Amino acid sequence: MQKRKNHRMTRQRTVILEELKKVKTHPGADEIYAMVRKRLPRISLGTVYRNLEVLSELREIQKIGYVGTLKRFDGTPENHYHIRCIKCDRLDDALIEIETNLENKVRPYTNYSIIGHRLEFIGFCPECAKSPQEDAYQTEL
Amino acid sequence: MQKRKNHRMTRQRTVILEELKKVKTHPGADEIYAMVRKRLPRISLGTVYRNLEVLSELREIQKIGYVGTLKRFDGTPENHYHIRCIKCDRLDDALIEIETNLENKVRPYTNYSIIGHRLEFIGFCPECAKSPQEDAYQTEL
DNA sequence: GTACCTGCAAAGCTTTTGCAACTGG
DNA sequence: CCAGTTGCAAAAGCTTTGCAGGTAC
Numbered sequence: 001m002q003k004r005k006n007h008r009m010t011r012q013r014t015v016i017l018e019e020l021k022k023v024k025t026h027p028g029a030d031e032i033y034a035m036v037r038k039r040l041p042r043i044s045l046g047t048v049y050r051n052l053e054v055l056s057e058l059r060e061i062q063k064i065g066y067v068g069t070l071k072r073f074d075g076t077p078e079n080h081y082h083i084r085c086i087k088c089d090r091l092d093d094a095l096i097e098i099e100t101n102l103e104n105k106v107r108p109y110t111n112y113s114i115i116g117h118r119l120e121f122i123g124f125c126p127e128c129a130k131s132p133q134e135d136a137y138q139t140e141l
Numbered sequence: 142m143q144k145r146k147n148h149r150m151t152r153q154r155t156v157i158l159e160e161l162k163k164v165k166t167h168p169g170a171d172e173i174y175a176m177v178r179k180r181l182p183r184i185s186l187g188t189v190y191r192n193l194e195v196l197s198e199l200r201e202i203q204k205i206g207y208v209g210t211l212k213r214f215d216g217t218p219e220n221h222y223h224i225r226c227i228k229c230d231r232l233d234d235a236l237i238e239i240e241t242n243l244e245n246k247v248r249p250y251t252n253y254s255i256i257g258h259r260l261e262f263i264g265f266c267p268e269c270a271k272s273p274q275e276d277a278y279q280t281e282l
Numbered sequence: 283g284t285a286c287c288t289g290c291a292a293a294g295c296t297t298t299t300g301c302a303a304c305t306g307g
Numbered sequence: 308c309c310a311g312t313t314g315c316a317a318a319a320g321c322t323t324t325g326c327a328g329g330t331a332c
Contacts, residue, residue, distance in 0.1 A: 008286060008331050029322080044289045049322060051287095066207035069297090070321075083253050095250040102240070106262055109236040112224050114264040121247055123255040149306050149311060170297075185314045190297060192312095210322095211296075 007054055015039050016051045017060055020075040026082070026091040028070030067091055067120075079116075085125035094121055148195055156180050157192045158201055161216040167223070167232040169211030208232055208261070220257075226266035235262055 007013075019035045020027075027035070033048045052073050056063040062074040064082070068089035081094035103114050123129075148154075160176045161168075168176070174189045193214050197204040203215040205223070209230035222235035244255045 005286070006332090010287060010331070012288075042289075044291095045321095046290080046323075047288055050324095054287095066210065069207070081247075083247070083251055083255070085253065086256070092251070092253070094247050096247050099243070102260070103262065106222075106224070106235050106237050110224055110233070110262075110264075111267045112226065112233070112262070112264040113270050114224070114262050115227070116263045118259075118261045118263065119243070120259045121244065121251075121253070121255050122257045122259065123251075123253040126252045129254050146311070147307090151306075151312065153313075183314075185316095186296095187298080187315080188313060191299095195312095 007058060012036075012040060012043055012047050013051045013055065015043075016048060017055055017075075020055075020061055020073060023075065024092065026064060026067070026072045026074050028072055030070075032073070064091075081119045081121065083121040083123060085128050086122050087124055087128035090125045090127075092125070094119075148199060153177075153181060153184055153188050154192050154196065156184075157189060158196055158216075161196075161202055161214060164216065165233065167205060167208070167213045167215050169213055171211075173214070205232075206259075222260045222262065224262040224264060226269050227263050228265060228269040231266045231268075233266070235260075 015036050016032065019039075020032060023035075029045065029048050029052060032052070033043070033045050036043055036048065052061070052063070055061045056073065059077050062077050062079075064072040064074050066072070067082075067084060070089075072091060076093070079098060081096060081098070083092050083094045084090070099119075102117055102119075107114055156177050157173060160180075161173060164176075170186065170189050170193060173193070174184070174186050177184055177189065193202070193204070196202045197214065200218050203218050203220075205213040205215050207213070208223070208225060209232075211230075213232060217234070220239060222237060222239070224233050224235045225231070240260075243258055243260075248255055
């Protein structure tokens with residue numbers, strides 16, 4: 001049985017949490033680092049990574065996993081879907097309800113024991129939709 | 142407009158494609174490298190990466206993007222859903238139909254122009270379901 | 283007081299890339 | 308022939324980690 005640590009609320013942890021809650025898009029560690037650094041100039045990247053990990057254990061935030069090339073985090077701990085821009089990798093929330101029946105649909109066809117699902121919509125964000133999409137003969141959805 | 146290269150079918154490319162088509166799970170580059178190396182011992186990892194990229198441009202395979210910590214590829218170019226083991230990161234196909242109406246559901250709620258979606262089920266694979274799941278107080282779905 | 287946390291820097295892991303030699307069509 | 312490809316090795320990009328000094332409780 002994994003032993004739970006007694007976590008403390010340090011200044012760094014508090015600020016990271018606050019900054020992450022402020023934004024609606026879902027930044028990677030480097031962006032969070034930049035945001036937090038405005039208030040705590042001496043914080044280190046390692047601390048940011050460690051705290052994001054701890055905060056998600058505490059269920060204060062949600063670890064989204066890799067999106068694009070970066071691990072992402074979400075200030076909203078409740079489960080929800082996302083929309084990703086295929087061009088700039090921006091990630092936003094999708095404001096529709098969770099479709100739990102999807103899991104029931106797949107159960108008869110698999111020998112995995114299903115405990116959840118992730119749904120990500122893909123498209124062009126308002127910014128990227130403006131400019132012509134010549135090069136995007138997208139190979140990855 | 143992006144210029145298309147004239148791709149050649151080299152021995153390396155052929156073998157990579159064949160090996161990838163053989164398996165139902167979706168290996169990362171390192172695993173593919175290991176598989177291919179049995180037939181072409183002198184191939185390099187760089188070649189594997191470059192060919193996976195080329196093959197997905199050619200629509201012979203599908204680039205899945207990051208799953209777990211690795212980029213994954215899929216020998217089946219047709220779109221379909223996946224199931225990932227939360228414990229060992231194994232990835233299998235989910236044999237249910239694509240739900241295109243999901244995209245219509247989200248359109249009214251976003252200013253992205255939606256072009257697709259990815260759905261990934263999460264659970265324990267048959268292997269990992271056997272052993273007790275003590276430590277998995279999972280923070281990431 | 284002490285378990286937990288921090289900054290720093292080094293290490294780690296996966297993927298990408300420069301280059302000179304090679305080769306498919 | 309020659310654009311495209313390969314093996315090798317180095318570089319790049321992001322994340323994790325060891326350590327010694329600090330700090331929340």
